[in-house]
Each structure stands twice: as C-alpha cells, then as structure tokens.
Amino acid sequence: RPVCGLWCRTGQDPGRWVGSRTPTLKEKPAGTETEKFQMVYRFDAIRAFGYLSQLKVAQTALTLLALPPGLYWYSHGLVTLGSLCFVGGIAGFALAMLCWMSHFFRRLVGILYVNEAGTVLRVAHLTFWGRRQDTDWPVAEVVPMMESRDRPQELFVRIQQYSGKQTFYLTLRYGRILDRERFTQVFGMLDTLK
Structure with missing residues (x-):
C-alpha cells in the first residue's frame, strides 16, 4: 500500500492527484477550453528565457541569503564594514x-x-517564476501594427490593446510567423516585413 501524501489519489475524484489544481476562470475565459487554436507565431528562444528567469530567481535568493550571515559576522568583528557593504551591493544589484x-x-x-x-x-508568455502563462485577448481589442508607433523592422514590436490594459513585445526579426494569413487578420498588412 502506498504512503499517502502528495502522490496519492483523493477519494472524491479518483482521477485527481492531491496537490494538483485545476485552472481558475481568470486564467481561461469560459468557452475557450473547447475551442481549437491555430499557432500563428513562435519565438523559439522563449524556453531559454524561461530557464534564465528561473536561474535569476535562484541566484537572487542565494545572494540575499548571504546577508544575514554577513551581518552576524560583522557584529562579531569577523568581517570588515567594506566587505559587508560589498556583499550588500551585490545583493541589491541582483x-x-x-x-x-x-x-x-x-x-x-x-x-x-x-x-x-x-x-x-x-498570447503565451512567461510569469515571474519563468513558467508559461496564456492570456486571451479579443482580436477586436488588438491595435494593428499600422496604428502602432513601432516599425516592424525594429528588434521588438509592441502588441497592445485599445484599452491599454496590457502590453507585450514580440520580435519579428528572430521569431517565425507560421500562418501569415491569420497573423495579417489580427495585426494588419505585413508588406513592410518582407
């Protein structure tokens, strides 16, 4: 018999593992779970940026954990004030x-x-912790690239809503447009991108 804990199934729902969670209504609007979506753009390096984000969180945590021992050693005269300020500066910069x-x-x-x-x-993007998060926008709310101040030849182009609630960046130089027709339906004509 397995030891109960995070790896055991609950009695209420035999298909649900303890510790797992279902998406909330905020994450996925009603009706979008059953719809089929077609990928129109992909930036392959996003996975590397996710790992880099996770690494940066871990590095910052380790750097900040060095401060309490440094303060303790300074209070006992084992570390100079200059060394303590150096560690504090590194932690602040991190x-x-x-x-x-x-x-x-x-x-x-x-x-x-x-x-x-x-x-x-x-829109699939990263969270603070370096994990994927999907955000759904009505296409009618998306500002076409022709109305934007950004030029498609720039490294990063803004994707905005008319309401101005969120702004995302995509790179047309390093990303791939997979379905040009659907991309044009959302963002406008791409004659300047050729």
Missing part, C-alpha cells in the same frame, strides 16, 4: 536585475495563437 529582467520576460511573447473563428488571440 535584486534590481531580477526586477528588471522579470518585468521584460513577463512581457516577451513566446507563441501567438488565434482561434478558428478569428475572434480570440491567445
């Missing part, structure tokens, strides 16, 4: 870099999907 990198990585688009009806744009 924390600032984590904030900046996570802010950028959370807005970087990995994959774009459009549903079969062409009414919903699904």
Whole structure:
C-alpha cells in the first residue's frame, strides 16, 4: 500500500492527484477550453528565457541569503564594514536585475495563437517564476501594427490593446510567423516585413 501524501489519489475524484489544481476562470475565459487554436507565431528562444528567469530567481535568493550571515559576522568583528557593504551591493544589484529582467520576460511573447473563428488571440508568455502563462485577448481589442508607433523592422514590436490594459513585445526579426494569413487578420498588412 502506498504512503499517502502528495502522490496519492483523493477519494472524491479518483482521477485527481492531491496537490494538483485545476485552472481558475481568470486564467481561461469560459468557452475557450473547447475551442481549437491555430499557432500563428513562435519565438523559439522563449524556453531559454524561461530557464534564465528561473536561474535569476535562484541566484537572487542565494545572494540575499548571504546577508544575514554577513551581518552576524560583522557584529562579531569577523568581517570588515567594506566587505559587508560589498556583499550588500551585490545583493541589491541582483535584486534590481531580477526586477528588471522579470518585468521584460513577463512581457516577451513566446507563441501567438488565434482561434478558428478569428475572434480570440491567445498570447503565451512567461510569469515571474519563468513558467508559461496564456492570456486571451479579443482580436477586436488588438491595435494593428499600422496604428502602432513601432516599425516592424525594429528588434521588438509592441502588441497592445485599445484599452491599454496590457502590453507585450514580440520580435519579428528572430521569431517565425507560421500562418501569415491569420497573423495579417489580427495585426494588419505585413508588406513592410518582407
């Protein structure tokens, strides 16, 4: 008999593992679970950026954990004030870099999907922890690239909503447009991208 814990099945739902969770309504709007989505854009390096984000979180945590022992050693005269300030500066820089990198990585688009009806744009991007998160937008709310201040030849192009709630960045230079027709339906003509 297996030891109960996180790996045991619950009695209420034999197909559900303890510790697993189902997506909330905030993550997936009603009706989009059954719809089929077509991939229209892919940035292959997003997986490497996810690993880099996770590595940065771990590095920042380890750097910040060095501060309490440094303070203790300084209080007992084992470390000089200069050394303690050096460790504090490194920890502060690591924390600032984590904030900046996570802010950028959370807005970087990995994959774009459009549903079969062409009414919903699904944006796959990273979370603070370097994991994938999908955000659904109505296509009617997406600002076409012709109305944007960005040029398609730039390294990063903004994807925005008319309401201005969220902004994402995608790179047309290093990403691949897989379905040009659907991409054009959402973002407008791409004559300048050739």
